[in-house]
Amino acid sequence: MxxxxxxxxxxxxxxxxxxxxxxxxxxxxxxxxxxxxxxxxxxxxxxxxxxxxxxxxxxxxxxxxxxxxxxxxxxxxxxxxxxxxxxxxxxxxxxxxxxxxxxxxxxxxxxxxxxxxxxxxxxxxxxxxxxxxxxxxxxxxxxxxxxxxxxxxxxxxxxxxxLPLSRVLEALELLRDFFLLRRGEFAMALTQQADEKMRSRWQRVENLAGAAGGGGNSSVGSVVVKEGEIAAVLVKTWAAMGSMQGEHAEEDEGVELAREMLRLVLTKSQQQQTVLLPRPMTPGDGGGHATLVTTPFRNLLFSVPVTLTFEIPSPLDLFLSQADLRVYEGINAYLLSLRRAHLRLTDLWKITGLRRHHPAPPGGGGSKEKVKLLRRRYAVREGVLRSAWATASAAIFFLGETEGYLQMEVVAGLSDGFGRWLARGEDDEHRQESSSLGQHKGVGIRHNGDDNDDGDDDDLWLDSTPSRISTNTSSTPTLKDKQAKEEEKRRRQEERHPRDPQTLATAHRLYLRALVRRLLLDGPRHQPFTDALYALLVHIDHLVALVHRLHGVWAAADLEADVGVVDAFVDLDREERDVQGEMRAVEGRVKRGVEGLVGLLRGLVEHENANDDEIEQLHLGEVGIAERDWGGGDAAGGQQQEEEFSMREIGQYVPRRVGGVDRLLMKLDFGSWFGAGDGAGGGSDEDMLL
Known part of the structure; x- marks a missing residue:
């Protein structure tokens, strides 16, 4: 060709x-x-x-x-x-x-x-x-x-x-609430229901293995989750959200709409498929497309690739394309995996038997020795778990700060700015910045969102003269004149800020591209970071599973020592030693994973300004302004700010400059934990708890 x-x-x-x-x-x-x-x-x-x-x-x-x-x-x-x-x-x-x-x-x-x-x-x-x-x-x-x-x-x-604007806003609210996890209760309920389903599947496998005299591959294969079971998990999630909302559950139209549209489905491949970011500039040019990272975050919820999605109804497909939806699916898997790991770690503190022990005081002959025995047992177990608690606390701190940065600064900042642009034609966050730039250039700036712009066509100084005042008092505007003025004002507003579906779709794709960049999800630039994060989340799952397993071993040992319930098929002492050895290894991997991610974030800081320029250049090309080489230097930066100001003045959407990896790094200060050894703690445990 x-x-x-x-x-x-x-x-x-x-x-x-x-x-x-x-x-x-x-x-x-x-x-x-x-x-x-x-x-x-x-x-x-x-x-x-x-x-x-x-x-x-x-x-x-x-x-x-x-x-x-x-x-x-x-x-x-x-x-x-x-x-x-x-x-x-x-x-x-x-x-x-x-x-x-x-x-x-x-x-x-x-x-x-x-x-x-x-x-x-x-x-x-x-x-x-x-x-x-x-x-x-x-x-x-x-x-x-x-x-x-x-x-x-x-x-x-x-x-x-x-396709009225209200329909577009309704779809964006749905995507913001459930794909970008503004509704935290949805992520919590979905994670809980998925974990409960996986626990029930593994218990069934263990029962089948015990009935078969040791089990085999056939019993392990039955742990695979079916499509119908995943759909049932989503149904239980809606029910759990309804119970959280109590008597106001029926009043939530957003949940009812999501219940009708959203689906949780299995995908065919274990590996994340390459997702092309929709390009507003040159449609159909596949060779130049930016891509979403291929890290398989969707495999974490059920240990099989699962995606939250929905069928785009007509005529909403004039605004939202399948490429846009795939980007939302990738972002949802990423944010949900972080929230899931955070919730699973914090749930460890709900295991009261591991965290607190209150042996009863001696009440008679022979009970004092038992109390001393219990206290010695609990003291030994507390020492065993101390490094695990420290590692879990550090991982919770890392996940919490990372989630706070991604959700509160990036997602909320960009979504609020895009929502204001849709509703008002401009982003109020940049109003003062634009005004200062316009005053510096000697340009008078007006904003259509102001409430006091009804007298734009009148002369302020003429209004202050006595003759003009007397004239105005004698000629009061009629209702018809007011309606005509309002109609003219509305027409000028529409001309300045058009809301046709293509303009909305173009701005939405620019918003998506900015969101992907700020969430550190555009590949291949951020592929090492997301791969390292995925490995850390897998290690966190392993650590949580080992803590639960150790709790079960200790519960069985207590039954054997205190009540005399003996399981002849299990060597509890050997299993306890094996679990503790695995926990030490996993704790070291979690620590090294957090340290590696902090190092990767430091490496991303120096590229952040270049990323900002790429986003702005993309938008300049889309709105028909010739792209420029925004090289280094104050002159280039000032010229770029002037172009950005001009685009806002003509009603074009410009993403906010939100976030900043350096802001996240300022919070991720682990003291001397990274300098300590990878072992079980000793004197370094206090540093790990900071």
Whole structure:
């Protein structure tokens, strides 16, 4: 395909032939360019006016159908088509195709006198006339404006009725609550129900092994969780959340919507599949896609790959794509694995038999020796568990600070900023920063969200004169004038901050890319960090399992020593020694894992500024502003701030500059714990508890 002649290459070649010193050659080339561009425009018209791929030359058209979705193939585009224009054409045709296939064109003529026919004819006539007035050779800016006008017309007449902003906000609330874990009770209930299911499966395996006289591979194979059991876990999770909310459970519409839409499903592969981050700039260019890390966090909840997902309903797929949903699934597995490890470690303190002992005082003859025996037993066990408690405390501190940074600073900061932009057209967090920059440049700044901007068109100094005051008092504005002014204000607000589905989808994908970068999930830059974090979470699971196992061994030993209940098939002393040896090894791995992660975070600090510049450059290219090389130096930084200020002023979404790995590192101070040995503690236990 590299050397093949395509329509786009032919158009570009003919346009290049216009640059000649021979008038007759230029005239021939100009006529051929007009023919070629007119033929290409006919193909484009079929797509952006009817939502259909061209009947002739579809294999040479820039829109192709792959995997049930329409994608943009950039090498089939003429050079005068910008990436943002191509994205708009892809969006227009895909939206019309969906509307046509679902018989929803009736919405286009909802307000017309002739119903469906009037709306359709008006749409086709106005847009055909718009395309027919284009002069050849086509100019990039003129063609982009024509496509933008068609997209805005489609959004005003059809899409805003088909997909209102309230529906988009409802979907984003669902994703924020359950995929980004704003509802902490959901993560807690899901973790508890999953652990309970896995414990019941392992108990069944142990019972089968005992009945078979030692067990075998067949009994171990029965621990695999089935699809129906995973679905049942989610049902129990909703019930557990309802019990947490008590009498107000039925009033929570968010939970009811999530109960209908969300699914917990098994995936086929044990390894995390490569997830491409959706690119707002050049759709369909798979070679340049950024990727999500491939660390298999989804394997931790059930020891098999499980994903929280849902089927994107129509017309929400105009705003939310399958690529967006896969990014949310990856983020959810990452955040949920951190929350799960934190909860499992803190649950160790609920095992009262390991944490506290209150032997009864001697009450008569012979009981004093027993009390002394119990106290010696408990003192020995406390010494055995001291390093385990210290290691668990340090791991809880690391997980708690990391979760707090990711949830409170990154997720909450970016989500709140994006939500404010959706609702108000601007992010109030940056208002003072933008105002100071505008004053420095001598530019007066207004914000549409202000409550006191009703008098923008009036002269303040004229209002203060006596003659003007007397005139105003005699001519009170009528209700009709006020309504007209409010309507004009609303119209200007919509023009300044458009809310068509493509603008929302583009901003949402930029928000997702910023979220992935700030959560340290974009690969391959953060792949070493997430791999090391996954290894630490596995070691934490192992440590928790060993503590529970040691508790069971001690409970059986107490029954044997105090009551005389003997299990002839188990050597408790040997098992206790084995468990303690494994615990020491796992404690060392947990400690080295935390130390390694802190070291990796220190290495990421120096790259953070470069990441910020990449995010800003991505957005500049998407909104049609030429990308610049933001090199080092104060001049480049100031120029970037001016561009960012300009984009906010015209209503474009710019992600907040939230987080900062250095802020997390300031909290992760473990004192001298990393300098201590990997062994069972001794004098270093006090440092480990800090």
């Amino acid at each position: 590299e050397g093949a002649c395509t329509a786009a290459r032919l158009v570009d070649w003919l346009r290049g032939e216009l640059q000649t010193g021979y008038s007759d050659v230029e005239e021939v080339a100009r006529s051929l360019v007009k023919v070629a561009e007119t033929a290409w425009l006919k193909q484009v018209s079929a797509w952006i006016l009817y939502g259909k791929l061209p009947a002739f030359g579809a294999e040479d058209f820039f829109v192709q159908r792959e995997g049930g979705e329409y994608v943009c193939v950039t090498h089939l585009l003429p050079s005068f088509v910008t990436p943002s224009t191509a994205s708009s054409m892809l969006f227009i045709g895909r939206s019309l195709n969906q509307i046509r296939t679902k018989s929803l064109l009736l919405l286009a003529g909802h307000h017309g006198a002739g119903g469906r026919r009037t709306g359709k004819q008006h749409h086709l006539s106005t847009q055909l006339s718009r395309l027919s007035k284009l002069s050849h050779p086509l100019d990039s800016a003129t063609f982009a404006r024509a496509i933008t006008d068609i997209r805005n017309f489609l959004s005003r007449t059809i899409l805003q009725r088909l």
